[in-house]
Amino acid sequence: MQIKVEHLTKRFNDVTAVDDFNKVFESGKLTALLGPSGCGKSTMLNMLAGILPVSEGKIYFDDEDVTDMPPQKRGVGLVFQNYALYPHMSVLENISFPLEIQKVNKDERHKKAIEMAKLVQIEQYLDRKPKELSGGQQQRVAIARALIKNPRLLLLDEPLSNLDARLRLEMREEIRRIQLETKVTTIFVTHDQEEAMSISDSIVLMRDGVLMQEAAPQELYDDPKHHFVANFLGNPPINNIQGYIDTDGCFMLSDKSAKIKIAIPTAKAGEKVILSIRPEAITIDDEDFDFKAQIVERYTMGKEELAILKVGSSEIRVYLSRDYDCKKGDIVNVKLRQKGVFLFDAASGKRL
Ligand SMILES: Nc1ncnc2c1ncn2[C@@H]1O[C@H](COP(=O)(O)OP(=O)(O)O)[C@@H](O)[C@H]1O
Ligand SMILES: [Mg+2]
Structure with a gap:
């Protein structure tokens, strides 16, 4: 599904967190939303999810105007930095929980949950509680839980920030693999330029709520249109x-x-x-x-x-x-x- 935002704006009192954003997120692609802390990435994602009302502008999923549609009707899967798993539930119960809310019967939801657990390669831990898993494994469960409803759009907000360096590397490759396998349109928020460069089909670089440049990772690096873009990408820095x-x-x-x-x-x-x-x-x-x-x-x-x-x-x-x-x-x-x-x-x- 293609996502289009037109003149999308979000103001909090005197702060304009997202400022007149115009952008098409291509269907089936992984787009990284990149920028320094506080530039409006989460605000953007939360408006797409329907958690935050917009101040101005429109959001379209394909041709449908979803600007005022409630979150549960949008068909969006969400994964956050803190995995927000239910501590008293097993891995299997955590993954299948969204289907329980939808009143899907137990056999069917468990069957689907096992399928998702296989996709994220966590099927050997189905009976464990979240606290018995590593950070990376917990994040796999969170991703499986986000995918079980076959979302039209997968939104990931700094999903790897709580993991150590080696695990981050492994998990970003995993997220890419899962995205390519499911072909779900995905927006991946990060402040880490290397993460964005390595995982995405295209990068949207933001500053102070404004879209500075969007391009394929290598093009953004090779052909920056603004000093901010040249500075933000590259290690060692320019x-x-x-x-x-x-x-x-x-x-x-x-x-x-x-x-x-x-x-x-x-x-x-x-x-x-x-x-x-x-x-x-x-x-x-x-x-x-x-x-x-x-x-x-x-x-x-x-x-x-x-x-x-x-x-x-x-x-x-x-x-x-x-x-x-x-x-x-x-x-x-x-x-x-x-x-x-x-x-x-x-x-x-x-x-x-
Ligand atoms: N609920 C809120 N009330 C007031 N200001 C907010 C709120 N949420 C975010 N902001 C402000 O909006 C700006 C963008 O925040 P955010 O989208 O969280 O940035 P990012 O995710 O890129 O770090 C920041 O200046 C932040 O302080
Ligand atoms: Mg954020």
């Missing part, structure tokens, strides 16, 4: 240098401590800009280079070989293979790649 465009078209650091040759023709002389460089977007090249930099530090983190380079008064963190024969203190010639180097207007944050 490097930002403040400056302006000089009369010769080069980038000059604000304090004139260095000049960088750039091949971005859209910027006008005198314009205040931010030059943003992804850590992987440089090479060290003797012949043809864009600027000189001093190696402040070289270090290895796991398999990653990194360096801090000093460019005028700024420092940037970049990937630098140990194959390069240079050491701390050396001055090197740095070449910028085409990909992963951006200019943003310093005032508006828009990409130039």
